[in-house]
Amino acid sequence: MPYSHKEEYNIKITDEVRERYKDIIEGLGEDTGREGLVKTPERAAKAMMFLTQGYHQDAEAILKSAMFSENYNEMILIKDIEIYSLCEHHLLPFYGKAHVAYIPNGKIVGLSKIPRVVDVFARRLQVQERLTQEILDCIDRTLKPQGVAVVIEAAHLCMMMRGVQKQNSVTTTSGFRGQFEKNETRNEFLKLISSDLR
């Protein structure tokens, strides 16, 4: 069966990334011919393609695919969304939780679409601040809610395995728009994300 344009593109890029990984592994002094490493450049290329697939995904379209008119004017909070991203400085993972809330303005969105949007932006080379902002902007622009809030708490392997080697530090970033710029709403959101209720 002939490959589609997208599949052909993916195969070409994976081939190129595989060859670069081979160079890197050999540059580190390893033998890419030994049994355990023969398929490693290919596996690593596929893993990296998976971890950066967000470049080829459209977060706005994901939200638009499940927007429904609904007269609900309270906060909707999806908390503890696990995130795995790659720090753009060291290409090492950072991981943790995202908490996303919005107050609708006539439209709600299918619940699963929020974590999907989080993944689209997490699966790119990132800094935590931009990841937070991109999720916030996308929901604000597409859903046009009365307010939106995003908090991300994450541990960075580049600060744990190397560099300053701090094992327990957690970085928190946040963004608030519309109603969440008011202290009362923001505090309600912050209280809800700190509760253990599931």
Ligand SMILES: Nc1nc2c(ncn2[C@@H]2O[C@H](COP(=O)(O)OP(=O)(O)OP(=O)(O)O)[C@@H](O)[C@H]2O)c(=O)[nH]1
């Ligand atoms: N603001 C921000 N910085 C990040 C993030 N991920 C990694 N970094 C930081 O990016 C910085 C890069 O600084 P450099 O001095 O160029 O790199 P480096 O010599 O490897 O720095 P050290 O990690 O301190 O050893 C480091 O301070 C990292 O901690 C992130 O998501 N946001």
Ligand SMILES: [Zn+2]
């Ligand atoms: Zn880093």
